[in-house]
Amino acid sequence: MTHDRRASGTRRAEEQWGTVIGVDVRDPVAREVLDEVYAWFARVDDLFSTWRDDSQISRLARREIDLRDAPEEIREVLERCDELTSESHGAFDIAFAADPRVAPRPGFGPIDPSGFIKGWALERAAAMLGAAGVANFAINAGGDVLTRGQPEPGRRWQIGVQHPFDRAAVAAVVVGTDLAVATSGRYERGDHIVDPRTGQPARDLASVTVVGDDLGRADAYATAALVLGDEGIDWLASRPGIEAMTIADDHTATFTSGFPREEHAA
Amino acid sequence: MRRAIPVLAATGGALALLANFHTRPAAPVASVAAVAPTTTTAPEPTSRSSASSAPSTTTTPSDTKVVDGPVASNDYGDVQVRVTLRGHQIIDVQALQLPHDRSRSASISNFSGPILRREALQAQSAQIDLVSGATYTSESYAESLQGALDKANR
Numbered sequence: 140m141t142h143d144r145r146a147s148g149t150r151r152a153e154e155q156w157g158t159v160i161g162v163d164v165r166d167p168v169a170r171e172v173l174d175e176v177y178a179w180f181a182r183v184d185d186l187f188s189t190w191r192d193d194s195q196i197s198r199l200a201r202r203e204i205d206l207r208d209a210p211e212e213i214r215e216v217l218e219r220c221d222e223l224t225s226e227s228h229g230a231f232d233i234a235f236a237a238d239p240r241v242a243p244r245p246g247f248g249p250i251d252p253s254g255f256i257k258g259w260a261l262e263r264a265a266a267m268l269g270a271a272g273v274a275n276f277a278i279n280a281g282g283d284v285l286t287r288g289q290p291e292p293g294r295r296w297q298i299g300v301q302h303p304f305d306r307a308a309v310a311a312v313v314v315g316t317d318l319a320v321a322t323s324g325r326y327e328r329g330d331h332i333v334d335p336r337t338g339q340p341a342r343d344l345a346s347v348t349v350v351g352d353d354l355g356r357a358d359a360y361a362t363a364a365l366v367l368g369d370e371g372i373d374w375l376a377s378r379p380g381i382e383a384m385t386i387a388d389d390h391t392a393t394f395t396s397g398f399p400r401e402e403h404a405a
Numbered sequence: 406m407r408r409a410i411p412v413l414a415a416t417g418g419a420l421a422l423l424a425n426f427h428t429r430p431a432a433p434v435a436s437v438a439a440v441a442p443t444t445t446t447a448p449e450p451t452s453r454s455s456a457s458s459a460p461s462t463t464t465t466p467s468d469t470k471v472v473d474g475p476v477a478s479n480d481y482g483d484v485q486v487r488v489t490l491r492g493h494q495i496i497d498v499q500a501l502q503l504p505h506d507r508s509r510s511a512s513i514s515n516f517s518g519p520i521l522r523r524e525a526l527q528a529q530s531a532q533i534d535l536v537s538g539a540t541y542t543s544e545s546y547a548e549s550l551q552g553a554l555d556k557a558n559r
Contacts, residue, residue, distance in 0.1 A: 150555070150558065152555055154543045157542060157543060158540055158541060158542060158543055158546065159541075159543055159546040159551075159552070161535075161551065161555060163534070163535070257540075277534060277535050279535050279536070279537075279551055281540040281541055281546075282536070282537055282538035282539055282540050282541060282549075282551070283537070283540075284535050284536075284537045286534075286535070290534050296534050296535070297532055297533050297534050297535075298533070298534065298535045298536070298537050299533040299535070299536045299537070299550060300536075300537050300538070301536055301537065301538030301539070301549075301550060303539075306548065306549075306550070307550070309533065309536065309550065312533065313537070320537040321537065322537045322538050322539055323539060324538065324539030325539070326539055327538070327539040327540055327541050327542070327545065346538075346539060348537060
């Protein structure tokens with residue numbers, strides 16, 4: 140969509156996965172490296188899009204391919220998602236389509252790992268950039284954010300958390316160097332998060348932001364906590380290596396004690 | 406050079422944030438916009454008996470103004486905020502009343518209350534590199550904060 144070269148680095152944004160993926164590199168980087176990263180994002184769509192009948196995940200759901208014959212990425216993702224289902228006591232469950240637009244097919248189990256894929260794919264993209272010698276960059280896929288290094292020497296990345304009730308405002312600012320920040324909320328696409336345990340739409344929370352060291356895990360945890368509602372923040376606080384913030388429907392914000400937010404000196 | 410995003414620089418954003426404290430669902434922004442510029446001095450603290458009570462404004466030295474919003478009741482209790490303005494800029498927001506039934510253990514959280522006063526200030530002044538949020542669509546990206554940020558930095 141755009142490809143802007145600046146003195147300090149390169150910024151690129153393209154439509155993918157039904158949203159926009161932005162890569163903001165603050166080091167010199169060859170165009171070919173970013174081309175490879177975006178080619179990876181396209182491959183992820185080929186593999187995992189539940190919107191496309193020809194994706195590997197759709198073919199798997201129709202039993203057209205066997206799991207043993209599926210690409211290695213599919214098997215890895217399904218294994219990781221099983222672990223996340225266990226960790227979240229069923230609140231995150233790809234075998235229950237979290238998105239009701241992904242209709243279960245008669246006779247076939249629905250598979251919708253989209254609550255995990257974006258984060259997982261961005262971690263791989265970060266590894267690609269790291270292998271190419273890029274140390275300072277950020278990637279944002281539709282609101283799931285991953286950062287490495289620094290935006291400028293001596294300054295840390297500052298990530299605004301979208302205010303759920305005001306499109307023009309942020310509700311908090313997360314600060315750090317190597318971060319994974321995932322937000323799940325009901326404000327962008329409506330009440331589309333369904334509790335796999337009850338089949339009912341998630342309630343209580345307007346948004347959940349999870350900060351950790353792995354964006355796939357953070358992504359899944361944010362979805363799970365939204366489903367858990369009022370219990371979500373307590374569950375997140377019990378998870379090692381995770382910090383979180385929830386904003387409830389009554390506009391109450393709750394943070395875990397180590398949440399890395401900017402303390403602003405007024 | 407990088408610069409603050411215009412959409413965040415507006416005082417209106419922070420006022421809209423405050424609007425959300427008032428009622429459930431959120432009060433129209435216009436009702437709050439009417440609160441801020443008021444210079445009527447009301448010496449008594451705002452009564453908490455009515456959700457429709459007029460906001461009180463106290464003029465203090467050095468062009469600083471303190472405005473107490475009306476008490477708003479929702480399903481969870483009463484909420485009231487005090488806003489300090491210098492000119493038209495919000496320099497502080499305090500919660501005067503919060504619902505009590507949602508308090509959390511200190512070991513779990515270090516804050517629980519209406520969305521923070523400090524973050525209300527942040528929205529006006531922070532240098533923000535990226536925005537995390539619920540997934541926007543390709544179509545709504547342009548209207549998203551990240552879309553605005555990308556446009557400003559182009």
